[in-house]
Amino acid sequence: MSIASPPFSSPLATRDLAVVWHPCTQMHDHESVPMLAIAQAQGAWLTDSAGRRYLDAVSSWWTCLFGHRHPRIVAALKDQLDRIDHVMLAGMTHEPAVALAEQLVKATPAGLDRVFYADNGSSAVEVALKMSFHYWRNQGQPLRQRFIALGGSYHGETIGALSVTDVELYRSTYSPLLFEPLLAPSPDAYLREPGETPEAFALRRLGDLRELLDRHAHGVAAVIVEPLVQCAGGMRMYHPAYLRGLRQLCDEFGVHLIADEIAVGFGRTGTLFACEQAAISPDFLCLSKGLTGGTLPLSAVLTTSEVYSAFYAEYARGNAFLHSHSYTGNPIACRAAWETLAIFNDEPVLERNRALSAHLANRLAPLIDHPHVADVRESGMIAAIEMVRDKATRAAYPSDERRGLRVYLHGLQRGVILRPLGNVIYFMPPYCITPDEIDLMVEVAIEGIDRACA
Numbered sequence: 001m002s003i004a005s006p007p008f009s010s011p012l013a014t015r016d017l018a019v020v021w022h023p024c025t026q027m028h029d030h031e032s033v034p035m036l037a038i039a040q041a042q043g044a045w046l047t048d049s050a051g052r053r054y055l056d057a058v059s060s061w062w063t064c065l066f067g068h069r070h071p072r073i074v075a076a077l078k079d080q081l082d083r084i085d086h087v088m089l090a091g092m093t094h095e096p097a098v099a100l101a102e103q104l105v106k107a108t109p110a111g112l113d114r115v116f117y118a119d120n121g122s123s124a125v126e127v128a129l130k131m132s133f134h135y136w137r138n139q140g141q142p143l144r145q146r147f148i149a150l151g152g153s154y155h156g157e158t159i160g161a162l163s164v165t166d167v168e169l170y171r172s173t174y175s176p177l178l179f180e181p182l183l184a185p186s187p188d189a190y191l192r193e194p195g196e197t198p199e200a201f202a203l204r205r206l207g208d209l210r211e212l213l214d215r216h217a218h219g220v221a222a223v224i225v226e227p228l229v230q231c232a233g234g235m236r237m238y239h240p241a242y243l244r245g246l247r248q249l250c251d252e253f254g255v256h257l258i259a260d261e262i263a264v265g266f267g268r269t270g271t272l273f274a275c276e277q278a279a280i281s282p283d284f285l286c287l288s289k290g291l292t293g294g295t296l297p298l299s300a301v302l303t304t305s306e307v308y309s310a311f312y313a314e315y316a317r318g319n320a321f322l323h324s325h326s327y328t329g330n331p332i333a334c335r336a337a338w339e340t341l342a343i344f345n346d347e348p349v350l351e352r353n354r355a356l357s358a359h360l361a362n363r364l365a366p367l368i369d370h371p372h373v374a375d376v377r378e379s380g381m382i383a384a385i386e387m388v389r390d391k392a393t394r395a396a397y398p399s400d401e402r403r404g405l406r407v408y409l410h411g412l413q414r415g416v417i418l419r420p421l422g423n424v425i426y427f428m429p430p431y432c433i434t435p436d437e438i439d440l441m442v443e444v445a446i447e448g449i450d451r452a453c454a
């Protein structure tokens with residue numbers, strides 16, 4: 001297919017294309033796809049250098065929870081800059097790191113009492129994998145070396161995190177460098193049989209997981225999952241019964257459960273953490289993205305006192321967790337995160353979101369009758385549309401047709417940033433979005449789908 005040539009360009013974009021290499025991008029695309037030069041960000045809106053405005057329907061890769069430049073977070077950052085910029089977190093501490101850890105322990109599911117900081121989502125996953133492996137070693141079980149991941153999962157793109165990721169697009173090139181996880185089939189409700197409920201399907205998939213554990217548990221350190229929504233794999237949603245059963249299976253077989261709530265944490269699925277919907281506590285909880293309200297890179301891994309105590313010993317025992325990053329627990333980032341949690345404490349964020357997500361679901365409902373839509377799904381402030389070539393067979397459009405890119409380009413023309421994952425058009429708007437802005441976002445997505453499928 002041919003892709004429309006850039007409708008707008010700017011001097012900054014020209015300078016950019018001479019020196020910057022962008023993430024998750026075939027740079028050649030920018031011969032025809034515009035590079036937006038963003039000059040201002042405020043609330044749900046971005047403004048480019050020519051004054052064109054764009055609704056950020058994906059919260060800038062799912063980070064900016066309350067919209068850009070929330071006044072409370074901006075004020076906290078300015079104040080923090082006048083106090084401490086950065087100090088290493090080894091041998092030193094500071095108020096933002098401690099206060100944030102206290103707040104995280106309070107806010108997260110019971111039993112998660114210890115906070116280890118890192119500085120991005122992938123690093124948090126690396127930390128959780130290493131900690132679980134190392135825990136078993138410290139416990140005299142060094143043969144527990146493997147990890148179970150779900151089909152279609154995404155946990156990041158550093159070598160360890162990519163190893164437990166099952167998205168072909170990101171993984172296949174690097175597979176010679178990666179370790180092999182054991183893959184359990186995804187409970188993604190889209191894959192259920194006609195007439196089967198999402199819950200029944202989740203229970204069926206738990207049966208597959210049990211078989212895997214039956215055969216391999218003795219060599220397994222942990223199962224890692226994205227609770228309720230497998231995001232980068234295509235916003236694949238599943239029933240909380242899977243998480244409940246998963247927790248039981250991990251207990252029964254004595255393996256850790258790592259919950260990667262990097263994308264779904266902080267209210268995205270309707271509860272503060274997705275695990276709450278299954279009333280479970282994982283052994284490790286990975287957080288990032290929304291943690292700082294979308295201002296600065298920071299991540300945290302929470303774990304139990306039991307795990308912590310397996311590392312706590314005389315130095316000579318060699319049990320310490322010696323993982324570090326230069327910017328671990330950066331005071332400015334921690335301060336932004338502390339303020340983010342304070343906003344959740346002070347304002348009825350989840351309640352307001354319930355009304356917004358109901359409005360979004362309402363607006364999307366008619367799309368299920370669209371001749372090229374096979375599924376419309378929502379979970380709190382996440383919604384996704386499965387665009388297909390053939391509705392009856394659910395046959396997908398071949399990825400090289402890049403239909404999602406057509407939707408993206410249409411969004412740009414109409415001032416809405418949609419960034420489809422292949423043939424899945426999704427919304428993950430900031431929580432400050434208004435019902436009118438939701439209407440605009442949905443209208444533009446529908447127009448985009450109509451054009452992409454024409």
Ligand code: PMP
Pocket residue numbers: 120121122123125154155156157226231232260261262263264288289
């Ligand atoms: N885990 C999940 C569930 C994610 O969605 C992401 C990012 N999309 C990551 C891990 C990796 O985070 P980062 O991009 O900050 O490395």
